[in-house]
Amino acid sequence: MAGVDMALLEDLSRRGLINQATGDGELTQHLSESRTLYCGFDPTADSLHIGSLVPLLTLKRFQMAGHKPVALVGGATGLIGDPSFKAQERSLNTPEVIAGWVDKLKNQVSRFIDFGCEENAAIVVNNLDWTCDLNVLDFLRNVGKHFSVNNMVNKESVKQRIQREGEGISFTEFSYLLLQAMDFSELYQRYNCTLQIGGSDQWGNITGGVDLARRQYRGKVFGLTLPLVTKADGSKFGKTESGTIWLDAKRTSPYAFYQFWLNTVDADVYKFLRYFTFLVVDEIDAIEDADRQRDGRPEAQGILAREVTRLVHGEEGLAAAERISRALFSGDITDLSAADLEQLRLDGLPSSTLPKDFSGQSLINLLVDAGMAPSGKPVKDALGRSAVLINGEVKGMDSNATPAAVFSADKALSDNYFIVRLGKKKYHLFTLAD
Template sequence: MSLFADLTWRGLVNQTTAPEFLPEWLATGQRTVYCGFDPTSDSLHVGSLLPVMLLRRFQKAGHRPIALVGGATGMVGDPTGKTDERKLLDEESLRHNVAGIRSQLERFIDFGDAKSGGATLVNNFDWMGPITYLEFLRDVGKHFPVNVMLSKDSVKGRLERDSGISYTEFSYMLLQAYDFVLLKRKLGCELQIGGSDQWGNITAGIDLARRMDGTQLYGMTCPLLLKSDGTKMGKTEKGAVYLSAAKTSPYAFYQYWINTADADAGMALRFLTELSHEEIAALDTQRTAEPQKRESQKRLAEELTKLVHGEAGLDAARRATAIFFGAEIENLSDAELGEIFADVQSKQLTRDSLATAGLPLVDALVESGLCKSKGDARRVIDQGGAYVNNRRQSGVDTKLSLTDLASETVMVLRSGKKTYALLRFA
């Protein structure tokens, strides 16, 4: 199957500027394609994974990808999809964010020899930084009709609100359009891809290239990564789900996909994984017939966690998941336990209570809140329902010591099959 046919099957083609021409054009030679990434953070998030995977698919099909990190445009802020003006970042913060994104992109795309299809990483500050304001107005601005800019959805939406749009954000479109022109001149790039919200910026670049150089460029957008209820995928009560292990642990990342709704699982498998059409279709059938088995969600979580965090990250996520469902706990850090049991009640006790005479298990169950009284705690122990670090405790007179810590300072208590509590010893 051709690249364009595969993208169409997966539902990844939203709009193209040349729907009849583009499929054959892509199939008849190596093309250079670019996608831009906004450095508002030092890590990409789940929403960014879709265009990253698009670049990866283009490269695997034999095309040459360019990943542009917007060191210059990040100073202005893209108004697309925003109801209020973004907070502008200083140059030092942008440099830090650009470096973080660079390192992440290298996990997904091969930045080898450009002549043989290796990707190129560029920062638009490299060419925008030296240009003076007057030079930009003279050489670029004169080619941009204001009425065309006003017709773009990203601008119209903001003008209809009381907050309006600043001249700074209004100018963003010119900067991104000029990126496309420069990438064509310097690297022969003829195709820009992005989310559907970037359609106006992409077509502005195509129009600018025609006006400035008489060059024909092309654009293609993919759908935004939205759940079936219309909200953005990758958002939780705690914030965005990031691709950085420092911001979102492999366990939390894995759990996000495990908990994907049935209505969204098929779309996520098509959009974000490289599973074959046959396997995805089989998972669709099984999800309809036996939704309780959640095989689609398990496969999705495995594929994406391995892709983003590697085999080691996937193993860690599986181990953490097994612990939550009863596997014995040992050799973990406070941070790892904090991630696994993020929503579990906890209480702080002094370390001396363990180091001297030891803490009676009965007292520990009461202190943790798992039992209301010592009598209640004794009944739980007698009935075989008391666990320390997921190991069953059978003695009512058991005392806990420093050797019973699951990590540096944390002990995990459990009553019954699923009721957990943490004791922290400072």
């Protein structure tokens, strides 16, 4: 069989990827042979976001070390909703919607792990397969009997919901733990899966599964949780002004994705390199040292952005993201040729076509309509502070009423294009109507 990398846990630990593990250190011993492990992803949208990247990449790390990864998509658990550390009860989605999301997630997850290799090829499973036909009485007798409500109520993950004034938890969400525990037990039965990994918020659910596998099948299985990704300034990781950073290129373009990582603050960037890339830890430490000795801008952000964008969007996505970034941030946009501009559009720079007739339009509402701002206020503010540039030229409030003059054909790049910059980082490409 393929060699198993015994240093895996050591490496994970150096990366700061180990939050908590069950089994008092027995896990190291357990992983001296090739094992099967799983991680679950619930369909809460039609795409995963970068919050799921840490467990996803960790599955891959395990596979690279010789273990067999199982990616579980929660077709069943997604119907219920995980209450862990959620402040409020969530509304339910319809089974049809969830089923659609499950398919999308399966595809997405599949891109990160290897299904072709002989020894430890990955598999994707759906927990709906073993829960949809389960009847309530069987469930209550065979699964429910193994759980103590006293114990469940004391789980940290639901405590705030139960104790906090003004909140509560439905029986539906309360039961979530049992479903996830059942998954682990089931995968143990089916595939001899003996390890579950997940975010630190999953600790309660994972230990539930460890207990259930033991009680039902006398199975000795393990759990390992990964840290929640936090930012140095305390704000939520993975959100920006334009919303969540998704893994799906249709939701977050490779360019926007690349820019997200490029904008990582210094205080977080080395940690993120350890979390989100496969660069070896020594190499990351070397980057950090080199950056420290240099004045000015560190290299780490660029490396991080390149590595992660390549992992998620491939070489092509990365190339596109870099092309746009170079054109917009380190060149003179008026030098761009028509072909260059067309390429930027293909690469995913947000773009739209200007209306034929400008009457009744103001510059502000043209930009708002193009999606550059949610309302006119920020644009007005920007206009008043010389923060709107069209083809490199500053526009002020006085241009607002005369969009026809601003977007006249003789001012267009290559007779057809306008690059509008709002603030420092927001760009949009306009083309004239045919």
